[in-house]
Amino acid sequence: MSVIDANDIVVDAKLAQELGLTENEYKMIVEYMGRTPSYTELGVYSVMWSEHCSYKNSIKQLKTLPRSGSRLLVEAGEENAGLVDIGNGYAIAFKIESHNHPSAIEPFQGAATGVGGILRDIFTMGARPIAALNSLRFGSLDDSRTKFLFRGVVNGISHYGNCFGVPTVGGEVYFEKCYQDNPLVNAMAVGIVKADKTATAAAIGVGNPVFIIGASTGKDGIHGASLLASREFDEKTEDMRPSVQVGDPFEEKKLLEATLELIEAGVISGIQDMGAAGISCSTSEMSAKTGNGMDIDLDKVPLREANMSAYEIMLSESQERMLAVIHKGKEAEALKIAQKWDVPFTQIGTVTEGGIIKLSRFGKVVAEFAADPLVLGGGAPVYERESKEPRYFAETRAFNQSDIDEKDTLGAFKKLISAPTIASKKWVFEQYDSQVGTNTVTIKGDAAVIRLKEIPGKAIAVTTDCNSRYVYLDPYTGGKAAVAEAARNVVCVGAEPVAITNCLNFGNPYDPEVFFQFKEAIRGMGDACKSFNTPVTGGNVSFHNESKKNAVYPTPTIGMLGLIDDLTKTMSYDFKNEGDIVCLIGNNREELGGSEYLKVIHNKVVGNAPELNLEDEVNLQKATLELIRSGLINSAHDTAEGGLAVTLAESSMNCAKIGVEANIANTAQVLFGESQSRIVISFNPNKLDEVKEILTKHNVNHFELGKTKKDTFKLNDTINISISDIKDLYENAIPNLMK
Numbered sequence: 001m002s003v004i005d006a007n008d009i010v011v012d013a014k015l016a017q018e019l020g021l022t023e024n025e026y027k028m029i030v031e032y033m034g035r036t037p038s039y040t041e042l043g044v045y046s047v048m049w050s051e052h053c054s055y056k057n058s059i060k061q062l063k064t065l066p067r068s069g070s071r072l073l074v075e076a077g078e079e080n081a082g083l084v085d086i087g088n089g090y091a092i093a094f095k096i097e098s099h100n101h102p103s104a105i106e107p108f109q110g111a112a113t114g115v116g117g118i119l120r121d122i123f124t125m126g127a128r129p130i131a132a133l134n135s136l137r138f139g140s141l142d143d144s145r146t147k148f149l150f151r152g153v154v155n156g157i158s159h160y161g162n163c164f165g166v167p168t169v170g171g172e173v174y175f176e177k178c179y180q181d182n183p184l185v186n187a188m189a190v191g192i193v194k195a196d197k198t199a200t201a202a203a204i205g206v207g208n209p210v211f212i213i214g215a216s217t218g219k220d221g222i223h224g225a226s227l228l229a230s231r232e233f234d235e236k237t238e239d240m241r242p243s244v245q246v247g248d249p250f251e252e253k254k255l256l257e258a259t260l261e262l263i264e265a266g267v268i269s270g271i272q273d274m275g276a277a278g279i280s281c282s283t284s285e286m287s288a289k290t291g292n293g294m295d296i297d298l299d300k301v302p303l304r305e306a307n308m309s310a311y312e313i314m315l316s317e318s319q320e321r322m323l324a325v326i327h328k329g330k331e332a333e334a335l336k337i338a339q340k341w342d343v344p345f346t347q348i349g350t351v352t353e354g355g356i357i358k359l360s361r362f363g364k365v366v367a368e369f370a371a372d373p374l375v376l377g378g379g380a381p382v383y384e385r386e387s388k389e390p391r392y393f394a395e396t397r398a399f400n401q402s403d404i405d406e407k408d409t410l411g412a413f414k415k416l417i418s419a420p421t422i423a424s425k426k427w428v429f430e431q432y433d434s435q436v437g438t439n440t441v442t443i444k445g446d447a448a449v450i451r452l453k454e455i456p457g458k459a460i461a462v463t464t465d466c467n468s469r470y471v472y473l474d475p476y477t478g479g480k481a482a483v484a485e486a487a488r489n490v491v492c493v494g495a496e497p498v499a500i501t502n503c504l505n506f507g508n509p510y511d512p513e514v515f516f517q518f519k520e521a522i523r524g525m526g527d528a529c530k531s532f533n534t535p536v537t538g539g540n541v542s543f544h545n546e547s548k549k550n551a552v553y554p555t556p557t558i559g560m561l562g563l564i565d566d567l568t569k570t571m572s573y574d575f576k577n578e579g580d581i582v583c584l585i586g587n588n589r590e591e592l593g594g595s596e597y598l599k600v601i602h603n604k605v606v607g608n609a610p611e612l613n614l615e616d617e618v619n620l621q622k623a624t625l626e627l628i629r630s631g632l633i634n635s636a637h638d639t640a641e642g643g644l645a646v647t648l649a650e651s652s653m654n655c656a657k658i659g660v661e662a663n664i665a666n667t668a669q670v671l672f673g674e675s676q677s678r679i680v681i682s683f684n685p686n687k688l689d690e691v692k693e694i695l696t697k698h699n700v701n702h703f704e705l706g707k708t709k710k711d712t713f714k715l716n717d718t719i720n721i722s723i724s725d726i727k728d729l730y731e732n733a734i735p736n737l738m739k
Contacts, residue, residue, distance in 0.1 A: 009039045019046035025381060032373045040310040040359065040367040045374065047277035047315055048284060051543050054380040057509040058541045061522045069535035071498055073195060077376070080121040080201055080273055082537020083193075084499050086563060088455045091195045093127035096135075096188035096464065096503040096559040098542035103185040106244040107152025112160040113247040114187040116319055119166065120273035123256045124322065126199040126263040127191030130439050131450050132161050134171040134187050135464040135503070135557045136428075139180030141420050141737045146175075149183050151738065157187070158431040163249035164256075167440050168432035169448035171464055175420040181547035186503040186540075188559045190462055192454060199263045201272035203286040203294060203351045208269055208328050210283075210294055210349040213262075213338060214255045214321040218304030221245035221278070221317025251320045258341035259322060265337060267330040274321040280314045280374075282323035283357055287371035288378055293356040294371075296349035299363070310361040325351055385509050387516040396473055399606035401592040406668045409718045412601050414729055416642045416672065417649055419600045423733035445572045446489035446638050447562065459570070461495035461562035467641070467674075468553035469594045470609035475517045477609040479524025479556055481676055484617050485640065486560035487532045491621045492636040492679060494570040494628040495562025497532050502539040502558055507551040509543045517554040525556060531614040532621075534560070571628045573637030573680075574654035575708045580634055581685050582660050584644065584703045585695060586620045586678040587613070590669035596641045597672035612676045616700075620677050623698035632691050633683040643672040645715060647680050648705075649726050652713050657723045659713040662706030666718045682708055 009015070016026035019042065029037055029045050037045065051057055067076035073083040073091055081095035099114025115132060122129050134157055139146040161168045166189070203210075221244065262268050272282040279301070287293050298313050308316075326334050331347070338345035352358075359367040373379025416422055434443050441449040447463035465486040471478030487497040502525065507514040529536060539559075545552040564570060575582075592598055593607020627633045639647040644664065652659035664670055683691055685707075695702050714720045 011036055011039055011042050016042060016046070019043065020050055021046050025049060028381065032379060033369060038367055040314060041369055043311045043315050044280040044367065047280050048374040049380055051541070053277050053281060054376050055541055056381045057383050057385055057543065058518070059376060059382055060384055061519055064522060065526045065536045066529050067536055069499065069533065072535055072537060076536050076538045080124045082499060082501055083125065083198065084537065084561060085195060089195055090454055091193050091198070092190060092460060092561060093122050093125045093193055094188065094190040094501055094559065094561055095121050095538055096186055096501045096557065097540040098503050098505060099185045099187060100182065100505065100542055100545055102244040103153055104149070104183055107149045108156040109244050109246055111153040111156030111185050113245040113319055114185055115157055115160040116247040116249065116252050117275045118187045118189040119164065119252065120275065122189045122191035123259055124199065124201065124271055124273045125191070125193060126197050126260065127193035128260060129166045129189050129191045130437060131190040131448065131462060132166045132168045132188065133462060133464050133559065135184070135466065136171065136173045137179040137184035137555065138175050140177055141175055143180065146180065147738060153183065153185055154428050154431055160247060160249045162433045164253050165436050167434045167436045169434050169440055169443050169450065170462060173425050173428060174468065176553060178550045178552050181550055182545045182552055184505050184545065184552065184555055186464070186557045188464055188501065192452060197264060199268060199271050201286055202270040202289040203292045203325055204269040204290055205325065205327065206292060206351050206353050208325045208351045209331060209347045210296065210351060211324045211326055212301060212321060212346050212348055213258065213324050214343060215248070215251055215318055216302040216304045216344065217313055217316045217321070218318045219308065219312055219316060222312055222315045245317050245319050247319045254341045254343050255320050255322065258338050258343040261337050262334055265333065267326055267334040268324050269327050270325040272323050274323055276317065278315060278317045279323065284371045284374040286323065286325070287355060287357055288375040291355050293352040293354050294349050295352050295358045298359055298361040300346060300348045302344055302346050310359060310366040314359070385515040386512040387519050388512040389516055390513040396606045397608060399593065401607065401669065404592065404602060404668065407601055409666055409668070409671055410721070412597065412668070412672065413645050413719050415600055416596060416646055417726060418729040418733040419596060420734055420737065422596060422642045422646055424731045425734070426731055427734045427738060441567070441570065442572060446492040447495065449493055449564065449570055451567060457567050459564040459567045461490040461493045461564060462560065463489045464557055464559050465489060466555055466557045468555040469605060471517070471521055471556060472553040473594045473607060474609035475520035475554055476524040477612055479521035480528040480612050480614065481609065482556050482558045483525050483528035483532065483534070484612055484676060485638065486558040487534060487621060488638045488679065490560050490562030491624050492571060492573065492638050494625070495564045496625065497534050497560055497562050499537050499561050500529060500534050500558050501537050502556055504539065504541045505545050505552060505555040505557065506543055507546040514551065521554055521556045528614060531618055569629050571636045573635055573651050575651050575658040575660065575682050576634040577684070578658055578708055578710050579685065580682040580708045581688060582662060582680065582682050582705045582708060584678060584680055584705055585623065585700050587616055587675055587701065588678065588703055589675040591673045591675050592669055595643065595672060595674045597643065597668055610674050610676045617677045619698045619700050620679065623695055623700045624679055626694050627681065627691060630694070632687045633681045635682045637680045639678040639680060641674065643674050645671040645719065648715070649713060651680060652723050653727050653730065657711050658708050659711065659723050660706055661709045661712050661714045664705060664715045666716050671715065
């Protein structure tokens with residue numbers, strides 16, 4: 001075989017290491033190929049064997065998670081996104097992914113293209129996007145660079161989502177010093193599709209033509225997967241700006257409509273988004289899935305810049321592109337649809353037998369390799385990294401909460417309600433269009449509720465959740481808690497939790513303490529998912545989230561999907577009527593470990609993560625769902641950061657200024673502790689016996705705290721403050737810091 005490619009570049013183990021491969025991995029490549037690879041071939045291997053594409057350091061652990069269930073139409077990792085049967089002939093596609101490293105370098109484009117990429121994963125399945133969410137983590141808002149990153153990321157998300165026309169309906173924003181150098185930007189998207197009209201990412205049909213649909217290919221994003229997403233930040237980070245992709249939401253909107261119509265018309269046999277690793281990933285993964293190959297003529301790829309090399313074309317991560325296999329004989333029909341939407345449509349190759357991908361450039365073969373060795377489950381390397389318990393446990397677990405000098409509780413409450421992690425994120429979500437498409441029922445509960453027009457009366461609930469401080473203090477318990485809180489949040493709006501997607505953000509997997517965090521968090525997530533019967537539909541692993549100064553807290557972000565069969569039976573967290581009983585249901589342990597109170601008031605991140613009993617959590621969620629569906633309660637709100645006092649305050653900041661007068665012990669543990677498996681409900685006093693009956697049936701504790709009262713927020717005599725003053729502190733905290 002004659003492969004002619006970049007004769008002036010010496011391909012050896014040293015070059016392989018510069019591209020992110022190890023010396024042993026280079027030897028594996030030479031062994032697979034039976035020769036020294038060409039420069040382009042080595043480049044393709046470097047991106048396909050990066051952690052971002054191959055999951056080589058994480059797949060063994062990921063396979064321990066529950067990955068199938070009665071509602072799942074595809075197993076985790078089989079397609080571009082998870083697919084959940086919701087009945088009536090429809091399915092929900094949903095997924096979450098990270099764009100952390102690009103966002104740290106170019107916050108606007110990094111966040112914008114994160115949104116664009118996750119949307120393509122959804123509509124490549126044949127699903128129309130109906131909602132977007134995000135989970136964001138930044139350093140201290142006292143820092144000017146954090147403000148720059150925060151403003152740029154939010155602008156990027158709002159620009160892409162608003163222009164594309166998908167409602168951004170939910171998310172979370174945390175501020176911790178550990179994210180100072182390395183912010184986390186996790187983007188989630190949700191779509192709906194007829195269950196019998198989904199598309200697959202496979203090279204089906206020998207002889208079928210292969211097309212690029214969408215934007216031309218440029219030099220943006222080259223090595224985004226292997227270098228940008230697979231290394232820590234250092235003094236060379238600024239040199240990596242060309243690795244950040246540039247997005248165009250208007251082009252993506254046209255691509256969406258063209259793709260969905262092509263799938264609906266039945267002219268496509270297989271299609272995949274060109275995301276990480278671009279043409280390298282789409283050609284190899286689609287081919288490996290069927291055992292077929294492809295002949296690709298890179299001269300036919302529409303280019304943004306003249307004389308791009310085969311290496312650059314294959315590794316480019318230019319946005320708004322798809323690789324599609326069209327049924328032979330239906331090219332003209334497909335072209336007509338593409339032209340209708342003004343979307344470029346260019347044949348670049350053909351599906352072949354034998355599983356070999358052959359690339360030509362300037363009329364010469366520049367690469368020829370088997371698809372299977374490139375991909376996960378084929379020949380890509382799989383590792384089990386060393387793990388050991390972190391040394392910092394000795395310090396964090398030595399904490400004794402009885403040593404805490406309890407400060408003035410009113411002063412502590414004011415500081416907590418205005419702490420950026422707890423305070424209103426109005427500054428963020430008012431920049432997002434949450435109503436476009438007219439499917440959004442509410443974004444003001446513990447989870448967003450989206451009506452399904454295709455199935456009248458039915459809705460979904462979606463949320464993203466993770467308290468990374470808990471995972472840092474106890475990775476196993478923190479992993480359980482991330483899933484439990486996500487499930488609890490969709491339950492609080494009246495939805496049954498059905499499945500999750502996850503975005504696992506961790507430091508360097510070659511650090512045994514980081515890998516311990518990863519393994520234990522996965523174990524906790526798995527146990528929780530089994531308890532809630534919420535299988536993992538897929539997601540993303542993002543390692544190397546650290547710099548020389550900071551490693552981020554282990555952050556396994558959970559995207560939860562819940563189903564609502566009757567849209568009239570939904571719930572919000574605000575108090576509705578004066579004189580209602582306010583009740584805390586669930587476990588009421590007095591725990592301060594890992595709390596926002598310890599961080600904000602005492603500048604300590606110590607203690608154990610709050611205890612979590614999965615059986616108690618399941619009982620609590622079942623009881624809450626029954627209370628909502630029976631029409632017995634008027635509000636439900638999960639207790640989270642800031643504890644009981646903050647939960648009650650959030651429920652009091654309603655338009656009618658209906659607050660609460662409650663009798664609660666004046667201790668930090670009771671007011672601000674963050675014990676898990678707790679929900680605050682309110683209900684009419686004449687429903688008390690029926691509420692108690694359901695709680696007793698499910699073996700759930702309850703504590704009557706007091707009653708709702710207009711223009712009142714009074715917890716004993718220690719916290720007595722007007723609702724207007726609470727709202728001022730809560731809603732103006734972030735805008736004041738961002739001035």
